[in-house]
Amino acid sequence: MSTKAAIHHDEHHDHPKGMKHWFTTTNHKDIGTMYLIFSLIMFFVGGIMILGVRAELFQPGLQLMKPEFYNQLIGSHALIMIFAALMPAATGFANWMIPLQIGAPDMALPRINNWGFWLLPVAATLLILPFILALFGVGDGGAATGWTLYAPLSVQGGMGVDFAIFAIHILGVSSVLGSINVIVTIFNMRAPGMTLMKMPLFAWGWLITAFLLVATIPVLAGAVTMLLTDRHFGTHFFDAAGGGDPILFQHLFWFFGHPEVYILLLPVWGFMPQILQTFSRKPIFGYKAQVFSLIAIGILSLVVWAHHFLTAGMPVPALLYFMYSTMSISLPLAVLFFCWIANIWKGALTFETPMLFAIGWIILFGIGGLTGLVLADVAADAQYHHSYFVVAHFHYTLFVGGIMGIMAGVYYWLPKMTGHMYNEKLGKLHFWLTAISFNLTFLPQFFVGLAGMPRRIPDYALQFAEFNAISSVGAFILGLSQLLFLYNIIACARGGKKATDKVWEGAEGLEWTLSSPPPYHSFSKQPTIK
Amino acid sequence: MASHSQKSGHYFVPSSASYSVMLSAGVLSLLSGFVFNMNNFAAGKWMMIFGISVVLAMIFKWMASVVNESEGGMYTKWEDKSFRMGMITFIASEVAFFTAFFGALFFIRIIALPELASFDPEFTLYKGFTGAWPSAGPGGVVLGKTYEVAKFTPMAAWGLPAINTLLLLTSGVTVTWAHWGLLKNNRKQLIIGLFLTVLLGIAFLICQAMEYHHAYTEMGLTLGAGAYGATFFMLTGFHGFHVLLGTLMLIVILLRSIKGHFTAANHFGFEGVAWYWHFVDVVWLGLFVFVYWL
Numbered sequence: 063m064s065t066k067a068a069i070h071h072d073e074h075h076d077h078p079k080g081m082k083h084w085f086t087t088t089n090h091k092d093i094g095t096m097y098l099i100f101s102l103i104m105f106f107v108g109g110i111m112i113l114g115v116r117a118e119l120f121q122p123g124l125q126l127m128k129p130e131f132y133n134q135l136i137g138s139h140a141l142i143m144i145f146a147a148l149m150p151a152a153t154g155f156a157n158w159m160i161p162l163q164i165g166a167p168d169m170a171l172p173r174i175n176n177w178g179f180w181l182l183p184v185a186a187t188l189l190i191l192p193f194i195l196a197l198f199g200v201g202d203g204g205a206a207t208g209w210t211l212y213a214p215l216s217v218q219g220g221m222g223v224d225f226a227i228f229a230i231h232i233l234g235v236s237s238v239l240g241s242i243n244v245i246v247t248i249f250n251m252r253a254p255g256m257t258l259m260k261m262p263l264f265a266w267g268w269l270i271t272a273f274l275l276v277a278t279i280p281v282l283a284g285a286v287t288m289l290l291t292d293r294h295f296g297t298h299f300f301d302a303a304g305g306g307d308p309i310l311f312q313h314l315f316w317f318f319g320h321p322e323v324y325i326l327l328l329p330v331w332g333f334m335p336q337i338l339q340t341f342s343r344k345p346i347f348g349y350k351a352q353v354f355s356l357i358a359i360g361i362l363s364l365v366v367w368a369h370h371f372l373t374a375g376m377p378v379p380a381l382l383y384f385m386y387s388t389m390s391i392s393l394p395l396a397v398l399f400f401c402w403i404a405n406i407w408k409g410a411l412t413f414e415t416p417m418l419f420a421i422g423w424i425i426l427f428g429i430g431g432l433t434g435l436v437l438a439d440v441a442a443d444a445q446y447h448h449s450y451f452v453v454a455h456f457h458y459t460l461f462v463g464g465i466m467g468i469m470a471g472v473y474y475w476l477p478k479m480t481g482h483m484y485n486e487k488l489g490k491l492h493f494w495l496t497a498i499s500f501n502l503t504f505l506p507q508f509f510v511g512l513a514g515m516p517r518r519i520p521d522y523a524l525q526f527a528e529f530n531a532i533s534s535v536g537a538f539i540l541g542l543s544q545l546l547f548l549y550n551i552i553a554c555a556r557g558g559k560k561a562t563d564k565v566w567e568g569a570e571g572l573e574w575t576l577s578s579p580p581p582y583h584s585f586s587k588q589p590t591i592k
Numbered sequence: 593m594a595s596h597s598q599k600s601g602h603y604f605v606p607s608s609a610s611y612s613v614m615l616s617a618g619v620l621s622l623l624s625g626f627v628f629n630m631n632n633f634a635a636g637k638w639m640m641i642f643g644i645s646v647v648l649a650m651i652f653k654w655m656a657s658v659v660n661e662s663e664g665g666m667y668t669k670w671e672d673k674s675f676r677m678g679m680i681t682f683i684a685s686e687v688a689f690f691t692a693f694f695g696a697l698f699f700i701r702i703i704a705l706p707e708l709a710s711f712d713p714e715f716t717l718y719k720g721f722t723g724a725w726p727s728a729g730p731g732g733v734v735l736g737k738t739y740e741v742a743k744f745t746p747m748a749a750w751g752l753p754a755i756n757t758l759l760l761l762t763s764g765v766t767v768t769w770a771h772w773g774l775l776k777n778n779r780k781q782l783i784i785g786l787f788l789t790v791l792l793g794i795a796f797l798i799c800q801a802m803e804y805h806h807a808y809t810e811m812g813l814t815l816g817a818g819a820y821g822a823t824f825f826m827l828t829g830f831h832g833f834h835v836l837l838g839t840l841m842l843i844v845i846l847l848r849s850i851k852g853h854f855t856a857a858n859h860f861g862f863e864g865v866a867w868y869w870h871f872v873d874v875v876w877l878g879l880f881v882f883v884y885w886l
Contacts, residue, residue: 086608167603170674173654177612184620191624201631218735221631228623238685246677250670251603276685284692291826294630296816298729299696303739305729305819307704314692586602 088172089582090157093179095479097154098472100182101147102548105465107190108142109541111135116503116537119530122522132520133206134222138189140209141226144326145233146186148460151468152329153178153240156268158479159333160244162573162580163262165253165589170246178239181232188229192222208518210319213300213311217292224293227286234279241272241279253572255591259353262571263346266353267332270360271325277364278318278325285314309374316367324363326460328356330467331398334420336571337474338402341417342409343568348401355394355401362391369438373447381440388438395431399424414566415489419470422497423462430458433508448518451511454504461500469496469547476554477561481579484554488546495543502536604666611654618646655844662861663853672860679864683871686834690875693830697823697882701725705819728818742817747824749884752803756796757880760835763792764873767842767866775856779849786846789869793839800832827883834872841865 087093115135118126127135157175161168169175189204196203201221205211216223248269252261288299289311298304300311335346346352368376368384376384402424411417433455437446446452469492477483506529515526522530561578572591576584625639661667667675708730709723718730731741747753770785772778804825807813815825845865848854854862 083608085613086610088606088609168605171678172605173609173612173658174678176609177615180612180616181619184616184623187620188623200633214735221627224627224630225624228627232619232623238682242678242681242685245681246674249677250674276681277688280685280689281692281695284689284696288693288696288822288826291815291822296814297822297826298739298816298818299700299822301729301734301739302704302708303729303732303734304816304822305700305705305708305727306822307700307707310696310699310704313699314695317695583605 086176088168088176090161090169090172090175091479091580091582091584093169093175094154094157094159096179097150097157097182100179100186101151101154102551104142104146104150104186106544106548107186108139108147109544111139111142113537113541115139116534118520119522120534121531122524122527124521127520129520130206131203133208133518134193134204136518137206137208137211137226138193138204141189141205141229142186144209144322144460145230146182146189148326148464148468149233149237150182152268152271152326153237155264155329155333155468155471155475156240156244159475159573160247160265160268161251162576162584163265163571164248164251164256165572165585165591166247166251167583167585167588168251169243170251171243174239175243178236178243181236181239185229185232185236188225188232192225195221210315211286211289211311212315213289213292213308216289216311217300224290227290230286231283234283237275237279241275244268244272245276253585253588253591259350260591262332263335263349263352263356264329264332266356267328267330270356271328274321274325274328274360274363278321281314282318285311285318288314309371312371312374313368316370317364319370320367321360321363323456323459324359326464327467328360330423330463330471331356333471333474334423334467335402335405337416337420337470338405339570340474340566340568341412341414341420342406344405344409345570346401347405347407348397351397352401355397358394359391359398362387362394366391369443372440372443385438385440389435392431392435399428399431410568412567414473415484415486415493416470416474418490418493419466419473422493423466423470426458426462426466426497426500430455430460430462433458446511448516449511450507450515450517453517454507454511457500457504457507461504466496466500469493472547472551474566475573476551477565478573478578478580480555481561481577482554482556482558483561483565484550484558488550492543492546492550495546496540499536499539499543503533503540504536506530506533506536604661604668604671606657606661609654611650611657615647615650615654618643618650622647659848659853659861662858667858667860672858675860675864679860679867683867686871687875690827690830690878693823693827694878694882697827700819700823726820728820739818742812742814742821744812744814744817744821746820747803747807747811747813747884749880752799752806753880753884756799756803757876759792759796759799760873760876763789763796764870766792767869771862771866774849774854774859774862777856779852782854783846783849786842786849790839790842790846793835793842793869796835797832797839800828800835824883827879831872831875831879834875838865838869838872841868 084092084096112135114127115132118132157169160166192201192204195201203220204222205216205219205226207216207219207223211223211226248261248265288297291297292299292301298306300306300308302308335352339346366384366388368380369388372381372384433451437443437452437455473484473489510526510529513526515522563577564574565578572589620643621639622643625636625643628636629640705723705725705727708718709721711718713719717732721730726746728742728744729739731739733739766785766788770782770789773781773785813824814821842865845862848861
């Protein structure tokens with residue numbers, strides 16, 4: 063029987079070769095690699111979009127593009143960066159590292175894992191297709207609504223909104239599948255003796271992320287479904303004439319959207335202590351405190367969503383509730399920060415590229431966190447809301463907290479994944495260029511935001527010209543310096559100095575007990591943890 | 593945690609899966625076709641037909657290979673536990689999906705409508721609007737389109753919906769009875785129980801189709817009937833779609849039972865479907881209370 067033969071084949075199959083295997087693979091490392099490569103490609107696609115925006119903003123007045131196209135670019139930039147660059151990067155690491163870190167033979171549901179990845183190119187196509195169709199005169203380009211797709215603007219929008227809605231559905235299905243896999247893997251695949259409280263923090267961070275995704279992504283799917291029916295099937299969810307309410311969309315969107323912030327950050331908070339531990343040569347400080355803080359942040363993130371639209375009109379008790387609950391997130395987050403700092407304190411520090419990124423990350427992400435506290439203040443938010451202050455704030459949290467964190471992880475684990483050391487000099491250069499040009503780009507945006515420059519407008523008043531010019535120059539340096547990152551990764555994958563099994567002198571954990579690169583089937587015999 | 597099979601250390605990892613790439617291609621064709629169709633491009637319909645055919649074929653092939661592996665004895669307790677946890681998590685995500693629509697219903701009833709009715713009577717756009725539920729809204733011009741308030745009769749709870757409640761609750765009993773049969777190795781009880789469950793599921797779907805027909809033709813209750821119409825049809829519609837899926841899954845399980853699949857010790861396929869069916873049942877109770885009754 064053919065099934066029997068196929069099963070027999072499976073028992074003995076070795077590392078398959080050739081292009082075809084990439085389409086059919088169920089191996090967690092292959093799928094992780096595909097996620098990471100996809101993420102890197104989309105990082106550049108989203109980056110190019112926003113460089114178009116920064117070019118337009120270099121000078122006041124309309125230079126390069128129509129406002130509609132400008133709006134399409136910022137919306138697609140955000141959707142691509144969040145859903146197609148950051149989340150797949152975190153999922154790629156989860157695929158690669160969680161089985162290695164907990165001593166599992168593979169992810170628990172390999173076929174689901176494979177499908178979860180292959181939905182991503184579908185979603186990316188749906189996001190980019192309207193731009194290409196517009197070139198041929200079909201439709202009017204992408205969704206010109208910003209990534210938040212607020213009704214009623216999105217109800218009025220063109221065909222691009224429909225594409226964005228379905229892209230979000232598909233990205234959602236993909237993330238839920240990935241989350242189911244992570245949850246099942248962590249609960250069912252740990253090596254004997256690997257109790258939950260011995261589990262590496264990266265797995266903890268991802269476990270909470272996965273729960274948040276399962277709880278919130280379907281709500282977003284519901285919200286955009288209502289948007290779709292409001293657009294095409296005559297419902298009145300977001301239309302006051304029919305008894306609906308546009309604010310309802312904001313509630314549903316941000317019930318997903320706020321946990322989404324932590325979905326992007328929790329995996330990074332998970333592996334960052336491991337990097338600090340490695341290069342400080344000190345055990346992780348406050349493991350339990352960190353685990354409980356991660357859980358507390360996960361729970362709190364579900365009940366604070368309305369601080370994203372404090373100015374939309376809400377009763378005062380609701381405003382106060384959302385203000386205080388939002389601010390209370392800073393308590394567990396402060397615990398995390400102090401644990402990270404205490405981890406470095408009096409350590410035997412060395413400053414390889416991952417450590418540089420980690421330290422830069424703590425400082426810059428700290429600025430992001432503190433400016434968030436200001437925004438949570440109901441009275442102050444009336445001034446900051448919808449200004450460039452918000453843009454600067456969430457780039458300090460998401461570009462630093464997300465992307466620079468991921469970059470630290472890439473430099474940390476790349477030698478383990480490829481078996482080669484990356485070019486340390488280029489890595490350091492990449493860090494310094496990124497950190498400096500990032501600040502050059504976004505620090506001025508705090509100032510123009512405070513002075514009243516609104517988001518999402520392609521033109522601005524003359525007094526903002528200097529800061530915007532600086533910001534645009536910074537953005538182009540930031541974009542170009544990522545080519546170093548790309549080059550370094552490709553060079554490292556193709557060859558270079560052999561990496562040892564442990565790679566870093568101070569590295570701790572199961573993944574460093576395997577060869578570099580690890581065998582195709584990592585733990586066919588599970589290790590026992592004492 | 594450390595189950596027996598885990599000690600032997602071998603977890604079944606399927607060798608390769610070409611379904612998912614094909615499935616994704618089908619999904620792309622289906623969804624982009626749907627967008628074209630909604631925006632009045634002729635090609636959309638054909639892309640949808642092609643896409644849905646590919647999707648269905650791939651789901652069928654995928655499930656077939658899982659069934660073959662299961663019957664080929666490839667799954668031990670360890671894999672079985674993964675499937676169970678996966679199914680529970682999946683059902684949790686479905687609960688979250690319905691939460692969005694229930695949330696919309698509660699928000700509109702408790703916050704949005706009273707607010708629309710509470711504007712200063714002298715300046716309000718919505719004179720005479722009380723915001724009482726069921727409501728199709730105050731009417732007016734939004735986005736340049738005039739919306740005439742729909743005249744409709746709300747769906748009464750104690751007619752067809754009550755019968756539907758009875759049908760679904762009974763089907764929850766029959767599927768559990770079938771499960772008892774499976775556990776006692778009484779195949780006849782298993783097959784009869786499943787058959788009855790499928791029948792009850794189909795009866796529910798027929799009743800709902802009648803209800804919809806009645807609503808559209810005689811009660812003026814349509815998808816466009818303001819907040820009531822929108823929440824009513826989206827909630828009951830998505831639930832009905834889940835009943836349809838559940839019934840299809842039950843039919844598959846019934847056919848597999850007739851073929852002699854499942855043992856008292858190893859029957860995740862059966863239990864996964866049974867859990868799903870109970871979930872659909874519980875959602876219905878929520879619908880009955882909050883959409884039809886209160």
